[in-house]
Amino acid sequence: MIVIRRTFSLILQCMIAIEILIFIGVFPVLFANLSFNLKQYLQTVYQVSVRLFTFKLFTLNGHISLFPSIFARYLDSMRILGLGIIVASIIAFLFAYLALILFRKRINVFKKLLELAESIPDLMFILLLQMAVILLYKKTGIKIAQVVTFREKTILLPVISIAVPISFYITKVLIHHIEEELEKNYITLAKSKGFSFFYILNIHVLRNIAEGMFGTSKTIFWSMLSTLLVIDYLFNMNGLLRMMLSGTDAFIIGSILIFIPFFILYRIYEWLSFDNRKDIN
Template identity: 35%
Template sequence: MSIRFYLRKKFYQLLFTIILMGIIVAFSASLHTSKVGLFHSVLEQIKIFGHNFLHLNEMTIQVGISSTEAPLWGYLKQPYVYSFSILSTSFICIFTLGILFSYGTYLLSPQMRKVVKECLFLLQSIPDVMFIFAVQLFIIWLYKKTNILIVDPVAGFENIYVLPILVVSVLPGIMLFQMTFLAIEEESKKTYVEFAKAKGLSNGWILLRHILRNVVVTLFSNSHFLFWILISNLLVVELLFNIHGYFKLLYTVSNTPDVFFVCLIVLFLPFFFIEAVFNLVAIKVTGKEQSQ
């Protein structure tokens, strides 16, 4: 696949996704109308969305009990940067540690590999909400026993980073490890690996020099699955940790369709472009789009 064709394809995907999001939001906002006026109401909402796209700098949002109007972009900045910092840091941590942990596990004996995989499978079976509650309760219990507060378990009026990043990262990190290790095991069965072993090269060198290169390309091309898991985890974390982040903002503006639509697009665009860049890396290395 040529890069030009891929970029054209992603542009059409982006355009189609934005239009589809607008239709869904417009339809949701028009459900209160009668069946006769539903189609007309959806069209009016879409017209409002299109007008606001042409006048984004003029969009405002109602803030506080008194419903004071404030510029939308100025109000979005703080929660957006905060939530995106947690997501990006979590992604970098789980991607780096997932590859390193997979590398170390591959060098273990078959019996130890089985023990590691079974332990991680047990951790992954724990529901997200239960895991978050368990972490919070452990921190509170430790504080009561030792009078040492290692991290703040609830945000309050200040932004917290360490605990949300940890909680958001753990379960997706386990999933990434399993995905990486499975890809390594499949790659290690290929002919070129057997040939490298016949030449006397060590498992560590073969894994580092050859296998991981192909595995990382596969992970890059499937990164969108990881992004959506991180986003869903952060949605739960912001609620349970009382974090004033971007998803809490989305909930507060859900009754304002045009603002909600713009906020969804602002959330969607960075991950779309990051995933497109990762797929470009896969195309550059392998000559084809891995997700096909």
């Protein structure tokens, strides 16, 4: 019964979210020609909603069908985003782990260095990365990665470009959550029983900060999406976000493809997490 109720609730929430995305997608119509066009705006919202829920044709610039080409671009962009999240998480975990193990007495200095690295704009980092690869190729003849996409797709540099800048932020948040966890009473009890810091960190702390990191993951996801748009242009990639700027239909369908799957995943995780906490209590 709970599963059925939650399923219907999830479907309803998705439909409402899609309608909100449509309202946002056709928003330029409201102020077209420097005038307030409320009637035309509502008519456009209705027309797009009918087309979407009756599976009518959506086009790119009014001529070319969005399907199935938008799915290929979606998969390419999500591949880079997914790999970026994995790489950024690995880098952040290693940085935070090593900092707390090796530089625990100087952790404040390490956090200031993280803030300094985090202040570097994503655009500057990407341009410097491209320049470094080009200079290395000119000096040594070694081509470690494709800098700009023409016929062949580039993966390595876009993944590094999206992963490294956000990894500094993830590391800072991870250290913050670990330090908060280390101040709790059960940690003091574990220390009094003679457990080592290494054991406490691995067995207790890292497991208990998962909930806190989940709350931060939404900020991380949206931040990486904005970087993905920059990557689309700087690496001359025909990604989903670049396609979304080409027209209203592309923006609405692209927004739905991005938002709905992640919304469903987050909602399911929240339900499972709530059930686990209820069972524990």
